[in-house]
Amino acid sequence: MAIESDHRESDSPYVARVWRGQVSGAGSLTSVATSNWELVFWEDAGTVQAAVRGPETTASTARLIGESESFGITFAHGTSMPHLPIARLVDSEVASPYADGRLFVLRGEEWEIPGFENAEDLVRKLVRAGVLTRDPLVDDVVWGGIAKVGSRSVQRRIANATGLTQGAIRQIDRARHAAVLLAEGVPSLEVVHKLGYYDQPHLARSLQRFIGRTATQLQRRDDADQPLSLLYKIEGDERF
Known part of the structure; x- marks a missing residue:
């Protein structure tokens, strides 16, 4: 199974990182724990899906079959959606009731699916509509x-x-x-x-x-049989 991924930082205080990935072939992926929640879009067997995915408190294994592409907005700590209490999302996700190649549904409203380069456009719209809020102290x-x-x-x-x-x-x-x-x-x-x-x-x-x-x-980077999900170095991390 081959996996290609790319990611970038964001100038939005609401966003920690934007990422995209492509998988070909069948196999398993180790999804590493993460303390951030995400808005994720993916296409699998020609079907577009969208979901709000919460923090993951342990590593887990995901089965992947065939060709798929994915794109996600990882939100900064302190960013939240008041209509989706974050406690419900830990180690879980809430799927959009509808999504196609252009639109998805969030808080009962349709929104245009952004791309890797313009993810912040969607974030700004969600903030203006009150879908996204932020506690800067967090x-x-x-x-x-x-x-x-x-x-x-x-x-x-x-x-x-x-x-x-x-x-x-x-x-x-x-x-x-x-x-x-x-x-x-x-x-x-x-x-x-x-x-x-x-x-x-x-x-x-x-x-x-x-x-x-x-x-x-x-x-040894021993992950040929079961690669890891996205890991990246954060410059200037002085917490440890």
């Missing part, structure tokens, strides 16, 4: 900022906007960061010290839970 705190409100208020606002606790977000994102470093050839002991794991067994448990790989598999 993204700031998740990235290491200091809040000017009490800790209980911070934790409540993070949970309301992301469906996860700040601790869960940190664990998932740290494991993803570790996987990228190991794939780049950084020794596992150095990753342990750099990212604040207690020891190598602690790192191993984290990788198995959130990435579905061992450190050795990541270092």
Whole structure:
């Protein structure tokens, strides 16, 4: 099975990343954990589908058959849809009741499906219509900022906007960061010290839970039979 993928950053405060992918052949894909939620579009066997997909708290396996193309908008922490409580989306998704090559349905309204380069056009329309909202404190705190409100208020606002606790977000994102470093050839002991794991067994448990790989598999890039979903390096990540 061959997988081609591309992704880019966004200048929208509502968006963390925009990505697209193409799969040919049959096989399995390891979907790694992610603390962000997404709006995803894909075409499979000539049928276009759309869904809001929530954060994934563990690695999982997805079966892929035949040719398919996908495109997604990964939203920044703090971005949410008031009509879809995020707690309902954790480890789950809500499919659009209708989609074709041009339109999909969200909050009972039709919206034009954007492309990889103009995804922010849709985001701006959703913001103007009140479909998307944003709590800037959440993204700031998740990235290491200091809040000017009490800790209980911070934790409540993070949970309301992301469906996860700040601790869960940190664990998932740290494991993803570790996987990228190991794939780049950084020794596992150095990753342990750099990212604040207690020891190598602690790192191993984290990788198995959130990435579905061992450190050795990541270092060898041993994913020919079951490739990983999108992993990327975030420049300037100082949380760990």
